[in-house]
Amino acid sequence: MKKSQGFTLIESLIAFVLIAILIITLVSVFSMQRRGMQASENRVKAAFLGRSVLEGMKTRTFDDIYAYSGKVTYTGLDDSAQGVKDKVHTLEILYNVSVEAQGADKKIVWVDLSWTERGGRSAAFQTKHEVVETVFTRLK
Numbered sequence: 216m217k218k219s220q221g222f223t224l225i226e227s228l229i230a231f232v233l234i235a236i237l238i239i240t241l242v243s244v245f246s247m248q249r250r251g252m253q254a255s256e257n258r259v260k261a262a263f264l265g266r267s268v269l270e271g272m273k274t275r276t277f278d279d280i281y282a283y284s285g286k287v288t289y290t291g292l293d294d295s296a297q298g299v300k301d302k303v304h305t306l307e308i309l310y311n312v313s314v315e316a317q318g319a320d321k322k323i324v325w326v327d328l329s330w331t332e333r334g335g336r337s338a339a340f341q342t343k344h345e346v347v348e349t350v351f352t353r354l355k
Contacts, residue, residue, distance in 0.1 A: 250333060253304075257332055258345060260289055261308050265326040265347030268312060272324060277353040280322055284311040306330060320353040 222230075264287055272280055289306040308330045315323045325348035331340050 254332055254343075257306055257330060257343065260306060261328040261330060261343075261345040262347060264308055264310060265328050265345060268310060268326050269324065269347060269349050272312075272351070277320075277322070277351060280314055280324060280351055282312050282314045284309070286310065306332075317350075320355075322351045324349055324351060 286307060286309045289308070291304050308328055310329075311327045313325050313327065317323055325346055328345045328347070329342055331342050333340055
């Protein structure tokens with residue numbers, strides 16, 4: 216009887232295919248995870264901007280609280296770019312401040328924020344929204 220001296224070609228090919236499938240699966244999971252982290256970071260930045268806009272309105276008098284809009288651009292290094300070092304990530308957030316008077320001494324103020332980011336598994340861009348709201352009352 217002949218003694219086996221290693222793996223056959225078929226066994227080696229099967230092992231190679233299984234390892235390749237495992238690596239491809241892990242890379243796609245990490246890629247989706249990274250996109251999810253970026254989406255969370257974008258939402259946090261938008262919420263922070265909305266709260267900052269509302270906090271800035273606290274320094275105004277009650278009669279100076281009015282509707283307006285603007286945009287803020289965040290730039291930074293994108294450390295998640297595959298194989299690209301020092302790629303710049305830019306996030307532009309548009310905001311619209313709305314004011315609704317509730318009688319003479321109360322105003323409801325909300326900030327509607329929107330930005331664009333890559334969505335889910337697709338490479339298509341999607342517009343995301345966040346709304347931050349508060350109530351101002353006239354001090355007597």
